[in-house]
Amino acid sequence: MAQTAKVVIPSTKREVEIPTGLFINNEFVPSADSNELIHAINPATEEAICSVVAGSGKDIDLAVAAARKAFITTWGKNITGFERSRLLNKLADLIERDQQILAEVESLNNGKPVKIARDFDIGDTIQCLRYYAGWADKIVGQTIEVDNQKKLAFTRHDPIGVCGQIIPWNYPINMWAWKVAPALACGCTIVMKPSELTPLTALLLSKLIAEAGFPPGVVNTIPSLGPVGGAALSAHRDVDKVAFTGSTATGRKIMEAAAKSNLKKVSLELGGKSPQLIFESADLDQAANWACLGILYNTGQDCTAGSRLYVQDSIYDKFVALLVQKAKELVIGDGFDEKSGGGPVVSKVQYDKVWGYIEDGKAQGAKLALGGQKRSGKGYFVDPTIFTDIKQDMNIVRDEIFGPVLSVGGFKTEEEAIALANDTTYGLGAGLHSNDANQCMRVSSALEAGTVWVNQYNLLNNNVPFGGKKQSGIGRELGSYALEEYTSVKAVHWNFGEKLEWPL
Numbered sequence: 114m115a116q117t118a119k120v121v122i123p124s125t126k127r128e129v130e131i132p133t134g135l136f137i138n139n140e141f142v143p144s145a146d147s148n149e150l151i152h153a154i155n156p157a158t159e160e161a162i163c164s165v166v167a168g169s170g171k172d173i174d175l176a177v178a179a180a181r182k183a184f185i186t187t188w189g190k191n192i193t194g195f196e197r198s199r200l201l202n203k204l205a206d207l208i209e210r211d212q213q214i215l216a217e218v219e220s221l222n223n224g225k226p227v228k229i230a231r232d233f234d235i236g237d238t239i240q241c242l243r244y245y246a247g248w249a250d251k252i253v254g255q256t257i258e259v260d261n262q263k264k265l266a267f268t269r270h271d272p273i274g275v276c277g278q279i280i281p282w283n284y285p286i287n288m289w290a291w292k293v294a295p296a297l298a299c300g301c302t303i304v305m306k307p308s309e310l311t312p313l314t315a316l317l318l319s320k321l322i323a324e325a326g327f328p329p330g331v332v333n334t335i336p337s338l339g340p341v342g343g344a345a346l347s348a349h350r351d352v353d354k355v356a357f358t359g360s361t362a363t364g365r366k367i368m369e370a371a372a373k374s375n376l377k378k379v380s381l382e383l384g385g386k387s388p389q390l391i392f393e394s395a396d397l398d399q400a401a402n403w404a405c406l407g408i409l410y411n412t413g414q415d416c417t418a419g420s421r422l423y424v425q426d427s428i429y430d431k432f433v434a435l436l437v438q439k440a441k442e443l444v445i446g447d448g449f450d451e452k453s454g455g456g457p458v459v460s461k462v463q464y465d466k467v468w469g470y471i472e473d474g475k476a477q478g479a480k481l482a483l484g485g486q487k488r489s490g491k492g493y494f495v496d497p498t499i500f501t502d503i504k505q506d507m508n509i510v511r512d513e514i515f516g517p518v519l520s521v522g523g524f525k526t527e528e529e530a531i532a533l534a535n536d537t538t539y540g541l542g543a544g545l546h547s548n549d550a551n552q553c554m555r556v557s558s559a560l561e562a563g564t565v566w567v568n569q570y571n572l573l574n575n576n577v578p579f580g581g582k583k584q585s586g587i588g589r590e591l592g593s594y595a596l597e598e599y600t601s602v603k604a605v606h607w608n609f610g611e612k613l614e615w616p617l
């Protein structure tokens with residue numbers, strides 16, 4: 114097949130050339146042994162965009178070999194932090210230059226509005242790369258006094274090696290940056306496997322890797338089906354670490370493959386069923402805005418989607434009415450329509466999954482306060498849907514839906530609110546809204562989640578760690594904490610004065 118596809122952007126009629134090969138050693142190449150293709154679909158129209166090469170297990174082997182060679186020759190310990198920093202900054206500049214094109218292709222393949230892809234996903238991506246560019250020359254160990262007269266020890270924070278990075282489809286560019294930026298800052302090399310649903314922007318970003326001047330093999334990109342390329346990376350004996358974002362079910366498989374192969378280091382950012390608590394002292398108008406953002410941002414396809422909402426009984430009716438009114442105001446439509454604040458869900462599979470849960474909610478007796486009706490016509494659109502009168506054992510309350518579907522319940526006391534919030538196998542995000550500072554402190558401490566938002570929701574910062582408790586994951590991304598995921602601490606014990614008497 115051709116090495117590039119020409120894709121026309123619907124709104125501007127701009128023609129974008131997208132590489133369609135596997136990216137190994139800074140070149141786009143065909144598969145070594147497979148003719149399989151991945152067909153990228155526009156979820157707003159259900160039409161094909163183009164096809165790209167689907168990498169095989171053999172292609173993963175070649176990419177890992179390229180990454181290993183780069184690690185021991187041009188990257189790893191063979192390049193200074195200053196140079197890694199310069200290259201990361203250069204990459205950020207190129208993404209900034211191309212942000213409109215990247216946003217349009219992201220919207221075409223994922224469905225999200227162009228303006229959101231550009232101003233949020235890509236804006237954050239550029240900042241993430243610059244943030245870790247800042248760290249690249251500051252990765253330092255410690256000097257540890259052992260015996261002033263004779264011995265000391267020091268630590269080196271070595272790059273961990275070749276990293277497999279497996280990313281999802283909900284934030285294709287942004288999750289790419291969260292993985293790539295800290296790994297490169299630490300001196301690791303990468304084999305990236307984007308989601309088979311959204312491979313296009315990872316290929317455009319790979320082109321920018323070469324343009325920025327990263328040595329061949331430092332970043333390799335293999336679009337591939339999860340059970341093929343993702344499984345091969347997780348089980349590979351020459352991969353030192355796998356970083357993953359996606360479902361808890363797949364996270365389990367990755368951990369198992371790591372355990373059964375070479376015990377590679379694993380970090381997992383998994384699913385969630387995140388609660389938001391609305392206390393009676395809260396600014397209700399603001400709380401309703403944040404609650405809407407929590408469940409409707411990215412059409413609910415967010416690992417921290419605030420999909421369970423518990424409201425104090427004294428304000429329940431008033432708050433639910435406000436919430437429904439605000440949720441109705443969001444326009445879900447084609448990502449190329451300026452009016453759209455949210456796009457379709459990403460695929461037919463995801464569409465069917467979300468509708469399956471909406472039907473479950475109705476069948477199990479939850480009350481529909483908003484939505485719940487399918488649209489006619491093309492596109493995987495799901496309008497904001499709010500269920501009230503929920504019970505904790507309903508499927509809509511227990512399972513991650515990954516769509517714009519909110520379950521609302523009530524509570525009397527703070528203790529009850531905390532118990533309801535923590536009644537889940539997940540522990541990714543949680544939110545609370547209250548104007549009582551002592552209550553905010555007590556409740557934020559009691560909530561079992563890796564991130565707790567107080568009087569806001571869903572906003573993240575590149576310098577603040579992110580990750581899950583319970584079955585929402587292992588390890589942390591972002592901030593200085595992410596550096597620990599990509600480094601291996603070596604202790605060097607140095608003797609400058611002790612004489613060993615022998616035999617003992």
Ligand SMILES: NC(=O)C1=CN([C@@H]2O[C@H](COP(=O)(O)OP(=O)(O)OC[C@H]3O[C@@H](n4cnc5c(N)ncnc54)[C@H](O)[C@@H]3O)[C@@H](O)[C@H]2O)C=CC1
Binds near residue numbers: 306308339342366466
């Ligand atoms: N935490 C998050 O941000 C995400 C959560 N999800 C959840 O997962 C549900 C299902 O979505 P999927 O796309 O099927 O998620 P998934 O977890 O299967 O896919 C995420 C990534 O894992 C890869 N993958 C799949 N099987 C693999 C395997 N055996 N070994 C290694 N990698 C593998 C996929 O190719 C993709 O790149 C969603 O409805 C949502 O609930 C999905 C995407 C992101």
Ligand code: BAL
Binds near residue numbers: 284
């Ligand atoms: N919003 C943080 C990352 C995720 O949803 O996968």
